[in-house]
Amino acid sequence: MRAAVVTSFDTPPTCQDIPTPTPQAPDEVLVDVIAAGLHPRVRSQADGSHYTSTDALPLIPGIDGVGRAPDGTLRYFVLPDTTMGAMAERTLVDLRRSVVLPEEGDPVLIAAAMNPAMASWVALRRRVTFERGQNVLVLGATGNSGRMAVQVARHLGAGRVIGAGRRPEPLAALTELGTDATVSLDGAPDEVAGRLGQAARDADVVIDYLWGQPAADAMRALITNRADRGRPLTWIEVGSVAGPTAAIPSAALRAARLCLVGSGQGSVPTRDILAELPGLAAEITRGAFRIDAHAVPLADVEAAWRDTGAGRRAVITP
Ligand SMILES: NC(=O)c1ccc[n+]([C@@H]2O[C@H](COP(=O)([O-])OP(=O)(O)OC[C@H]3O[C@@H](n4cnc5c(N)ncnc54)[C@H](OP(=O)(O)O)[C@@H]3O)[C@@H](O)[C@H]2O)c1
Incomplete structure (x- = not known):
């Protein structure tokens, strides 16, 4: 499958072929990724500067996204600290770290806004x-x-x-x-x-x-x-x-x-962050908040990384 791959903290990810990962834990499933936001947090993951970063390379960036689970549900998911991130055609999602979205939800807007x-x-x-x-x-x-x-x-x-x-x-x-x-x-x-x-x-x-x-x-x-x-x-x-x-x-x-x-990962326990997902996802889906987003194909991930203008949120779409 294709994925954005970071091989050095000094250079942007590039689109490459990698083996499809296999679920390892009981609640883990392989999700078809539809949209993954390119947030500052993802940039700091990919350049190794985030406070949760380790030196592990290569890594697939992306901390959250919207995807289709094996049971057919559309889900917003948040990933743990992992080298198998969201910017890939498929990724591993712990269902307990996801929330089912209504079918009418716009995956790009949700991935941009959450x-x-x-x-x-x-x-x-x-x-x-x-x-x-x-x-x-x-x-x-x-x-x-x-x-x-x-x-x-x-x-x-x-x-x-x-x-x-x-x-x-x-x-x-x-x-x-x-x-x-x-x-x-x-x-x-x-x-x-x-x-x-x-x-x-x-x-x-x-x-x-x-x-x-x-x-x-x-x-x-x-x-x-x-x-x-x-x-x-x-x-x-x-x-x-x-x-x-x-x-x-x-x-x-x-x-x-x-x-x-x-406020961030650590000062707010993961269980508290997860508890806030359904309520916020519901508000975003019903259009309570405005966000400027633009979809970028996975093949163009390197160019998206080089575009650091703080305007519309880029969303990678595998
Ligand atoms: N803790 C959390 O839970 C959490 C969650 C999300 C984001 N964040 C953090 O929040 C920060 C902002 O994220 P974002 O999503 O808003 O990023 P963004 O969309 O890229 O926007 C960054 C903004 O920062 C402004 N800026 C940069 N340097 C500045 C300076 N010296 N003085 C005034 N403004 C400056 C830019 O202003 P101009 O418009 O003037 O260029 C730009 O509008 C990042 O550090 C991100 O990691 C934290």
Whole structure:
């Protein structure tokens, strides 16, 4: 069968022939893959930089997808840490890590949306006690996960939703997705801090896809401008596109009621992530969230990898 194969962490995967794998465990089945999303998480799997990565090569990338199981059901599946990923004509799926989808579901849209939507869905439902009416700042709102976070926060009953991001056009487009205000992160750090501090001074929850210096600057800005420093502020670290480390001022943790948590594999147990799949898949299938996706044939996987523009989510279709 054909698969995307990573043979070196320095080069993109290429489409190659590999032997078809055989199920080994009682709940494992061979699934015909229909669509697998090319998420940042998959890129970091393929370049060996994700915190779950091992040195094992070759590997087939892809952490989730939509496929047809031997019993004929259409399923969304999440794979464990494995070298037999989703970007292949067939892959091994543990049925307990999958959810049956309605036949009318669009596999490409579902494969595109589940990972970026899970980021905020799980963060708000599993890492904080999120209450309707609370105000949410999405830091790094112009990416696929950020755009989803705006919609998920709105869907879960947020009060004000503020989106902060760099590029003007996707930032302006956030209003259609449900933001009450947007903040440009473009410009001198002092100006950005001023804008952010004013717009998000009453935030209750921050969903942070950036980390790095922008997160440290934003934290300082929000705390400095807070009307009531005793009002809880929960900062959920979800992504790190602006840098793997951030210099958090110690005063931030003393001068305000700041709680810093992370959300991802490990900080949320696998059983909790799996428990969220059916509800989120149902919402995505009924069209509750908008996502821009484009299908790329498996044969073109190498070109898809080289296209790193942060726009529509690429979905590999074997
Ligand atoms: N923990 C989880 O459960 C989880 C789940 C999904 C994703 N994530 C993580 O979340 C992050 C974002 O994922 P994604 O799906 O949204 O990726 P994406 O669609 O590729 O978008 C990335 C966005 O990051 C923005 N960006 C990059 N560097 C920036 C900087 N220095 N300042 C401001 N914005 C910057 C880009 O902004 P421009 O528009 O300005 O170019 C782009 O819109 C990744 O780190 C991913 O691994 C975590």
